[in-house]
Amino acid sequence: MQAEIITIGDEILIGQIVDTNSAWMAKELNGIGINVGKITSISDQEADIVNSLKQAMERVSLVLITGGLGPTNDDITKKTLSDLFEMNLVQDDFLFAKVEQRLGQRGIPMNRFNREQALVPDGARIITNNHGTAPCMWFEKDGKVVISMPGVPFEMKGIMQDEILQSLKQHFSTPVILHKTVMTQGIGESVMAEMLEDWEGNLPACVKLAYLPSPGVLRLRMSLSGDNLAELEKIIEEQLSALKKIISANIFGYDDEPMELTVAKLLSDKGKTLGTAESCTGGKIAHLITSHAGSSSYFKGGVVAYSNGVKENILGVNGEDLEKYGAVSQQVVEQMAIGARKVLNTDYAIATSGVAGPDGGTQEKPVGTVWIAVAGPNDLISNRFDLYKNRERNIQVASLNALNMLRNLLQK
Amino acid sequence: MQAEIITIGDEILIGQIVDTNSAWMAKELNGIGINVGKITSISDQEADIVNSLKQAMERVSLVLITGGLGPTNDDITKKTLSDLFEMNLVQDDFLFAKVEQRLGQRGIPMNRFNREQALVPDGARIITNNHGTAPCMWFEKDGKVVISMPGVPFEMKGIMQDEILQSLKQHFSTPVILHKTVMTQGIGESVMAEMLEDWEGNLPACVKLAYLPSPGVLRLRMSLSGDNLAELEKIIEEQLSALKKIISANIFGYDDEPMELTVAKLLSDKGKTLGTAESCTGGKIAHLITSHAGSSSYFKGGVVAYSNGVKENILGVNGEDLEKYGAVSQQVVEQMAIGARKVLNTDYAIATSGVAGPDGGTQEKPVGTVWIAVAGPNDLISNRFDLYKNRERNIQVASLNALNMLRNLLQK
Numbered sequence: 001m002q003a004e005i006i007t008i009g010d011e012i013l014i015g016q017i018v019d020t021n022s023a024w025m026a027k028e029l030n031g032i033g034i035n036v037g038k039i040t041s042i043s044d045q046e047a048d049i050v051n052s053l054k055q056a057m058e059r060v061s062l063v064l065i066t067g068g069l070g071p072t073n074d075d076i077t078k079k080t081l082s083d084l085f086e087m088n089l090v091q092d093d094f095l096f097a098k099v100e101q102r103l104g105q106r107g108i109p110m111n112r113f114n115r116e117q118a119l120v121p122d123g124a125r126i127i128t129n130n131h132g133t134a135p136c137m138w139f140e141k142d143g144k145v146v147i148s149m150p151g152v153p154f155e156m157k158g159i160m161q162d163e164i165l166q167s168l169k170q171h172f173s174t175p176v177i178l179h180k181t182v183m184t185q186g187i188g189e190s191v192m193a194e195m196l197e198d199w200e201g202n203l204p205a206c207v208k209l210a211y212l213p214s215p216g217v218l219r220l221r222m223s224l225s226g227d228n229l230a231e232l233e234k235i236i237e238e239q240l241s242a243l244k245k246i247i248s249a250n251i252f253g254y255d256d257e258p259m260e261l262t263v264a265k266l267l268s269d270k271g272k273t274l275g276t277a278e279s280c281t282g283g284k285i286a287h288l289i290t291s292h293a294g295s296s297s298y299f300k301g302g303v304v305a306y307s308n309g310v311k312e313n314i315l316g317v318n319g320e321d322l323e324k325y326g327a328v329s330q331q332v333v334e335q336m337a338i339g340a341r342k343v344l345n346t347d348y349a350i351a352t353s354g355v356a357g358p359d360g361g362t363q364e365k366p367v368g369t370v371w372i373a374v375a376g377p378n379d380l381i382s383n384r385f386d387l388y389k390n391r392e393r394n395i396q397v398a399s400l401n402a403l404n405m406l407r408n409l410l411q412k
Numbered sequence: 413m414q415a416e417i418i419t420i421g422d423e424i425l426i427g428q429i430v431d432t433n434s435a436w437m438a439k440e441l442n443g444i445g446i447n448v449g450k451i452t453s454i455s456d457q458e459a460d461i462v463n464s465l466k467q468a469m470e471r472v473s474l475v476l477i478t479g480g481l482g483p484t485n486d487d488i489t490k491k492t493l494s495d496l497f498e499m500n501l502v503q504d505d506f507l508f509a510k511v512e513q514r515l516g517q518r519g520i521p522m523n524r525f526n527r528e529q530a531l532v533p534d535g536a537r538i539i540t541n542n543h544g545t546a547p548c549m550w551f552e553k554d555g556k557v558v559i560s561m562p563g564v565p566f567e568m569k570g571i572m573q574d575e576i577l578q579s580l581k582q583h584f585s586t587p588v589i590l591h592k593t594v595m596t597q598g599i600g601e602s603v604m605a606e607m608l609e610d611w612e613g614n615l616p617a618c619v620k621l622a623y624l625p626s627p628g629v630l631r632l633r634m635s636l637s638g639d640n641l642a643e644l645e646k647i648i649e650e651q652l653s654a655l656k657k658i659i660s661a662n663i664f665g666y667d668d669e670p671m672e673l674t675v676a677k678l679l680s681d682k683g684k685t686l687g688t689a690e691s692c693t694g695g696k697i698a699h700l701i702t703s704h705a706g707s708s709s710y711f712k713g714g715v716v717a718y719s720n721g722v723k724e725n726i727l728g729v730n731g732e733d734l735e736k737y738g739a740v741s742q743q744v745v746e747q748m749a750i751g752a753r754k755v756l757n758t759d760y761a762i763a764t765s766g767v768a769g770p771d772g773g774t775q776e777k778p779v780g781t782v783w784i785a786v787a788g789p790n791d792l793i794s795n796r797f798d799l800y801k802n803r804e805r806n807i808q809v810a811s812l813n814a815l816n817m818l819r820n821l822l823q824k
Contacts, residue, residue, distance in 0.1 A: 010620070010622055010635070011622060011624050011633070012434075012435065012438075012451065013438055013447075013448045013449065013450075013451065014438055014439065014442050014448070014591060014633075014635070015434070015435040015436060015437070015438030015439030015440075015442065015448075016435070016439070016591075016593070016624060016631070016633065016668065017435065017624065017626075018430060018431075018432050018434075018435040019430075019431065019434070019435070019451075020430050022424075022427070022430075022431070022453070023424065023427040023428070023429065023430040023431070024427060025427065026424075026425055026426055026427030027426065027427030027428070028427070029427075030426050030427065035425075036425045036426070036427075037425070037454075037455065037460075038425075038452065038453065038454055038460070038464075039424065039425065039431075039452070039453035040450065040451070040452050040453075041434070041450065041451035041452075042449075042450055043449065044622075048449075048450070052450075070601060070623060070625075071601060071602045071605060072601065072602075072605045072623045073605075073612070073621075074620070074621065074622045074623065103602075106600075108600070108602075108603055111602065111603075111605075111606045112606075113602045113605050113606065114602050117602075133602075152625060154627075154800075154802060154805060179426060179428075181428070188518075188520070189482060189483060189484065190483045190484075190515075190520075190523065190525045190526050190529075190545075191520055191523075193483060193484045193485075193523075193525050194523045194524075194525065200485070208422070208486070209485075209486065210422055210423060210456075210486045211482060211484045211486065212423050212428065212429065213482075213564065214429075215566075219428075221423070221428065223422070223426070256428065276695075276716070278695075278698075282698055282699055282701070282702025282703070282707070283688075283690075283695035283696070283697070283698030283699040283702060283714060283716065284695070284699045284702075285695070286690075286694055286695030286698075286699075286716040287694055287695040287696045287698075287699045289694070290694025290695060290696075290716070290718065290768075290807075291694070291803070291804065291807070293769070293770055293771060293803055294771075295694075295718075296718055296719070299718055300718055300719040300721065300722055301715065301716045301717050301718040301719055301722035301726075302695060302715070302716035302718075303713065303714070303715055303716070303726070304688070304695065304698040304702070304713045304714035304715070304716070305713050306702065306707075306708055306711055306712055306713040306714075307708070307712040307713055309712065309756075309757055310712055310713035310756055310757075313755065313757070314713075314715070314726060314755060314756075343725065343726060344722055344726075345721055345722075345725070356702075357705070358705050359705060359706075388566075390566060391703070391705055392703065393566060395702075395703070
């Protein structure tokens with residue numbers, strides 16, 4: 001069962017907005033056995049919408065469209081689809097009342113733009129949007145299904161979860177698609193390919209393998225398609241166990257579980273708490289950890305110690321050592337970790353201090369030099385990393401390496 | 413001058429990776445007068461690559477391709493393009509030496525996969541990739557240009573900046589494209605459309621207007637295309653000044669300058685420093701600020717006060733008030749801001765405390781309740797915000813609102 005996604009909006013084509021909708025939708029569709037064969041981003045122009053949709057409908061039996069449903073004049077998706085499917089726009093009284101009520105709650109009176117939002121094509125099935133005022137439309141023609149949703153990510157996600165995914169499962173009978181992703185660190189792509197050459201060569205024909213490198217992490221993904229779920233699961237299990245024999249120490253998780261959640265589970269299982277003392281990572285580690293619900297049970301807090309004053313006053317780093325060794329040094333980062341553990345009253349603390357760039361490097365400590373320390377009840381470990389020239393990448397990879405050092409300590 | 417972008421990789425189509433390359437490329441191409449008409453994401457399959465590329469070449473004279481150039485077996489872009497353009501793969505000695513050298517620096521011996529990376533189509537212009545081992549290829553056929561680049565974002569960006577953009581400018585003669593984006597907050601999309609109805613109706617025909625809503629920010633973008641740069645700039649200037657007469661107080665910046673940079677400039681101009689005390693935003697505000705080079709000149713540090721213990725011990729929040737009013741209260745958030753200013757030794761401090769969700773809400777303080785305070789040399793202001801049900805969105809919007817409160821105070 002193949003589908004395509006079309007995202008509409010000039011903002012995507014001029015690079016003002018990254019299309020995050022498609023990835024989210026593709027993942028959810030995969031979960032119910034629907035494969036996405038193509039993703040197309042086009043502008044808010046009638047000819048582009050009509051041509052792209054017609055081509056997609058020739059190739060597949062399901063097309064999901066997002067964008068172009070706002071109340072303003074640049075949004076033309078509804079009118080274009082209504083014309084294409086030879087329907088008329090008529091007022092939907094239920095939708096009208098809802099728009100009126102939502103605006104009323106915020107004390108905003110109904111205007112022309114809002115009234116137009118309550119118009120819908122008379123032959124489409126209208127799907128309730130509990131997250132905004134734009135209508136969501138389900139068209140059917142010649143056995144093909146076309147669904148038009150708003151482009152605002154949380155509205156689209158809400159509608160998909162509330163109704164669309166369920167409706168699609170009922171409408172189409174689909175094969176089973178399984179993905180298993182293995183999260184690894186510490187081995188680069190080509191070395192990994194060589195280590196796995198025999199294993200990869202002996203994979204059953206129904207398994208497709210992909211290497212997915214990203215800063216600090218290399219993911220290996222096995223994709224399987226078939227009719228029998230139990231059979232596919234058995235194949236994955238066998239191949240995973242063979243893979244573990246080769247690279248077990250480098251696997252930190254599965255199925256896109258990020259490093260901070262691996263660490264969170266280890267902390268929770270042991271009933272231990274964590275604090276952070278961040279200089280070069282500037283709050284990124286705390287942000288990664290607290291992005292996840294429930295983090296307050298193991299994360300007590302952190303200190304973003306950007307200035308030397310904060311390192312001394314809050315974390316208790318020795319002023320003479322700061323002077324003598326510099327902020328980016330083993331001595332200082334270890335004192336930051338020890339100090340954070342104490343002042344935040346936690347079992348473990350992570351500390352980072354480095355030159356994130358693009359400026360601030362010296363010959364001895366060029367941009368990309370990062371010291372990381374982890375302090376625990378019985379341990380104090382520290383490492384120097386020589387990372388990159390790029391600030392964003394340094395912050396990302398240093399945060400990941402810091403969490404990985406803690407993971408190794410917790411799994412010892 | 414129209415171009416299209418094709419991104420290749422199963423990881424995009426199953427939603428494992430968000431395609432951020434296209435937005436970045438589109439923006440850069442716009443900057444040199446090249447318009448992107450369509451972005452297509454396809455799988456690592458020969459037929460898909462060939463068909464999509466052929467169709468794109470019928471529509472436009474420039475196609476940029478990323479992805480599928482890795483050393484592993486799932487990457488087939490180079491072979492497919494070489495076949496399509498009827499070329500042969502031959503070893504590039506310069507590239508071979510480079511791959512060998514790069515691996516050598518890391519103590520990794522050359523293997524079969526690396527050797528294959530040094531193979532290139534004999535009729536393509538090979539563009540140096542200073543950021544990795546995959547080759548970048550420039551094909552020409554029937555007056556059309558096709559460029560194939562690696563999919564790893566920092567490699568692609570590096571190659572584009574080092575050489576491709578310059579080469580494209582020389583190769584094509586292009587019209588001028590101008591975009592002006594106005595960053596606003598505090599007015600929703602439909603109310604804004606009504607306020608701007610007259611202004612929008614009187615825009616010159618060469619100006620296209622778009623409303624771009626995102627959590628906490630509404631961007632208005634004017635796009636102009638023509639031959640005369642000075643003329644277009646004059647039109648933008650006139651329209652901007654008319655727009656400012658309508659919504660001046662809600663404009664915080666231009667051209668995608670994020671809120672934290674607006675605040676950074678205000679702080680730098682006044683020679684003032686900032687600190688943060690974050691509970692519900694968990695380090696996000698510090699992370700936003702420190703993402704930018706040079707932030708250490710105005711940002712001294714922050715405290716991520718997730719537990720009440722940290723609020724008391726480091727920020728000096730009164731324990732009885734914590735008990736009496738709860739952590740999510742005006743009393744506590746104001747004490748956090750005052751305490752942060754003191755302990756971080758800064759001119760200004762921002763504090764947040766709220767229920768980010770999805771759990772932890774009560775009838776009195778449901779999920780989405782956020783208190784924010786800003787303390788300055790002569791001011792202490794605080795506001796309650798009733799935000800959303802979604803954790804990620806709450807963290808994002810609360811961070812933005814906090815920075816905006818500081819902006820308003822600094823601009824007073």
